[in-house]
Amino acid sequence: MVAKIVETNATPFERVDVDPITLDIVENALRNARNEMDAVLFRTAMSPGIREQHDAFPLIANNEGKMVVGQFGSFLHGFINGYEGTIEDGDIFITNDPYSCNGAVSHLNDWLMMMPIFQEGRLVSWAAMFGHMTDVGGKVPGSLPTDAKMIYEEGMIVPPTKIFRRGALQEEILNLLLANTRMPEWNKSDFLAIIAALRLAERRVRENIGRFGIDTYISAMWDMLDRNKQAMGAIIRMIIPEGPQKSYFEDWIDDDGMGNGPYKIACTLHREGDVAHFDFTGCDPQSDSSINFLLNEDMFKMFFGAFTINLFDPHILFNDGFYDLVKVYIPEGCILKPKKPAALSCRTHLLGRIFDLMGGLLGQGAPDALNAAGFSDSPHFMYSGFNAEGEWYQLFQIGFGGVPGRPVGDGPDGHSMWPAFTNVPNEFLEAYFPLRIREYATIPDSGGAGKHRGGNGITIAYELMEQGQISLHDDRWLTYPWGVNGGEPGMRSTKRLVRTDGSEENLPSKCDRVQVNPGDMLYFNTWGGGGWGDPLERDPELVLLDLRRGLVSVDGARRYGVIIVNGAVDAAATQALRAEMATARGETALFDRGFADLDELKARCKAETGFAPPVAPVFRGARALAAE
């Protein structure tokens, strides 16, 4: 069933020639509009996740729902094809259901709002935006239960629904949504902020039509899509060799929070003519916990495009135009395409790991452009409870780690690999939550050694000032962020809880509802980025500078074959050590994962991490078949 679009004006649009300069002007105007949408949202939203960390994404699409400006690609096509009802002037749709929009949003926390823009009785554009709500109900505060077995445990499911009907807010529906969250005030403000951003896009679109005329506007949008296709076509031909030879890469997430793992994701890539083919056959089947990631094929195309376009011309307007040039196959029932009602809330680890997978895959065709593995995750820290006054507090915070060593240079320490994300100021946390942040620092030596060093991870020492519960969602505690071109892997993540009585325990990477008491200290240590290039080729003076900056230790300098004595490089000893290390290690490999195979890695798991190794997942029935 396809939605019925109600237009009172049946005049078809005419595709006209748009002067290239007019086209550039429309392009700039739409870019500005998108940036304005962000600005409005970030200023007015209330949840720290959107307000401080910017976990929200806007787009403007053409009349057929193809994204012309934005970041994650359009999901409108799927929505329009799947929605059973009318689309009218003044309607705004809301959904958070991954299964009814083919993964356009990938867990229930993301509220997606879609607004058709009409002008004189005709549908002329779409604006849409989704943002991560701090809480959407479900079994745990934050609505991200690692141990959920079905999506129903993760909060209230909202299928595509008119939240505005011909301009009128459906207050009863909104009240229903707000009644099912632990943080109604934040959600309401974030909701209104997203609506304000969409309204702004609507005004801008109408202004542009007023300025250029409707046919020119519509045609310019198609031209922008075509222009992107042309540019991406050139890039695809450049970086993916044509022919029958296929490149293959695989990576893992370490566990599912229930003792099973690692789970493999794998992809094969080749090019036929102008078209790149990504085949995810070889991924493990879906998990029983909530780590599954419903990956929309179009969204993967967008990841691929965004990732590569930065290497060539970051000014290219990024949009849906090139979709025909990429084919993506993801088998049904695998961990990247789970079947309903599989739980999805903790998909963040796989969402991040997809970028490592893609980097490793593409880098084989273009080793000069290959980056190491970085902070491919958005680990969560959640803390909630009732304070001494009996008021509910609830924090959802995203952590940051090491950007990998790259061809262009060292990876920044403790930075974000997601666009627009920022950390939450610690003074803000202390002012509004029962927390004292005792330390917020980079972890020396956590970045992988390389000619270009991997960025260091961050340690955050949280002093918890109230009774409550904490939840942690993280990964790379077992497998390493790999190094490339001779670079070494980065350091793993760890979590340690120190009680007021002095007892200590390592907390697993993924855990929910850990009881804490006033004075308990949590050390949340994120992982570093992998190194790029041969560490023995790094200028010893740079290693010394890193040491003086506290980013590398004296022992850590030895990974570069650099001997530092009394604050200076011992040149002779360095030369000797480097020669010795070079001989001992032989040829460097394209990838250094830090282990030979999973069995070898698991054998040393207990000794290195304090935890028993996860059990290889067992797949039964249809899933076992899918695994083959």
Add this chain to the structure above:
Amino acid sequence: MTKQQVAKGKGLRLGVDVGGTFTDLLLLDEARGRAFTAKVPSTPSDSSKGVLNGIERICQSAGISPEQISQVMHGTTVATNTVLTTSGARVGLVTTKGYRDTLQIARSYVPGGLGGWVIWNKTPPLAPLEDTIEAEERVGAKGEVVVALNEAQIRAALEGLLASGIEALTIALFNSYANDAHERRIAEIAQEIAPHIPVSTSASVMPEMYEYERTETTVVNSYVRPVVSSYVANLQNELHARMGKDVLLQILRSDGGLSSAQAAMEHPVNLLMSGPAGGVAGALWIAKQAGFKNLLTFDMGGTSTDVALIEGGTPRTRRETRVGDVTVRAPSIDVRTVGAGGGSIAYVPELTKALRVGPQSAGADPGPAAYAKGGEAPTVTDANVVLGYLPADARLGGDMEISRDLAIKAVTAVAEPLGKTAEEAAEGIVAIVNENMCGALRLVSVEQGFDPRDFALIGFGGAGPLHVNALARLINAWPAIVPPGPGVLCAYGDATTRLRNEATQTYVTALSEITDAEAGKMLDGLREAAAADLTKEGVTAEELDVFYQVDIRYRGQGMKLTIDITPEEFAADGLAGVARRFDAEHEQLFTFALDAPHELVGLRTVVQGAEKSFINTEAEAGGTDASGAIVQPTQLYADGKWSDAQIYDRGKLRPENRIPGPAIVTEMDSTTLILPGHVGVIDAVGNILIWPEDHPKSHPKAQ
């Protein structure tokens, strides 16, 4: 002459603006109603030299001796350039234990879209990590001391740091916005150990929440401080030697107010936008004379363009200043800068065949191709030459030759891949650069909830008068104003600005938790603190103009809005009145208001000295006929075709003259373009007001 007399405007006032290429001066002789301007080359190695040359020049042409000048007001880019050229001091930093990486981690933000991290290299912090030490101490969010300061530990660490070769010290402790006792104590210890090293403490520079922003702001203060202090001190000495000990030197701040020389030396972070603020202040002065209250300003130079918005005679300010990669929390006029100017280079990327302009610039060297100094890349200036807007036989700034052949050659290089003629491509280049600037104008107007159609647009700077007509047409802001001497407008601003100071206190609390009396008492205390500096400068209590600012938001929001309110309004309406004003502004900016509780974030008092009086520069009216000012006929290309046009000499235009477009008006340092279908009208004080021909207000009688 006493300071009080000076502040009241006895003696001559001198405005001085130091730009990258030229130093502009304006001498105001209020008693005799005279104004003089001068333009001398800047001396980048020591800009005070250029200033002194200029003073000599202007005194000569005015026939006065320097001792007659009682007040020098100065806009400077010294602080800005120190940041842009990374030529500041080596800064040592003291943080709270556990926070030495505050600048290294920053806000974890990586610019660019998805995958932007692939190509982004972070610039190292202005206070290097190797020069950062930690103090054993801790203050909580409510200002309570959690860990007492370990003086022995920090003294030992400081002894090492202060002897390591650092040239300035920043102390930025965690939660110091709530209690800065430890910061102040460490500063004392540092001064005992090394009295010659200037110390900046974060709570004195920016007493606001957010550790990274406060630390960065204070480090930038330290970073530019030695350079700015020695520059200001040196200039002050030279002025004293020439003009006598009583001469008052004041520096224009980023927020458009004037600061004493002493305050400028201590808190130079407030000067980062001093240069552009001068332009806005100048525009304001011109606009007041011409009777315009709502104004968009458009200052287009060689490499960048600054835009700002003036509403009801007051420029919009914001609590953040951005220079290059550096963002600091210091109040500034909300000037947005785009990297587009006359020198911006046009190119056609291989992949998309799109026409792009900037951000690369040909700069002053080699400059646009038309300048024949070896530049080959097509620039915006070259496009203007190709289109006939900058006539090849006109002279720029006195003695610069323009080659139309070289401009055509350069522009053809981008015209060919587009399948266009040189004229078509040139018009495209100009259209795209105008669109970029239009984006910046939108940021200060539409995005803030203002409709540009309610504003006039004033264009100045070297290239502003060439583009202002087209830009006004794009955003529908009329008239487009070209002031007299558009190249020296900043100096006008410097000479006509009021003294200004402010005091701020972060105070985060639910609005319901604080009474009007409590808030009033705090605002009063801030008023005293802010007024003290101005009193020192000779401003009397009667002259003092005071208003309050309250930072407020809905509880849970991260941003805050600043609500201006006069002491009288506050006395009448109280905090409830502030909340009402906030709701209204929130609705205007963001289309909705909430029924959520309000939260107070901070209080501020702004004090200003007396407003400067104007010089009457009205000239005798000369009727509508401007033909007496015609220099020669020319041709120019606009809207896709060549048309006949006239070149006018600005010096010969008289009030009431009407210049039908297409036309070009030349003067010493600038060229104005009037497009076909538009008309330029000279107003009583010499501005060119450009209107669409059929605009009802294009006839002065109709105004």
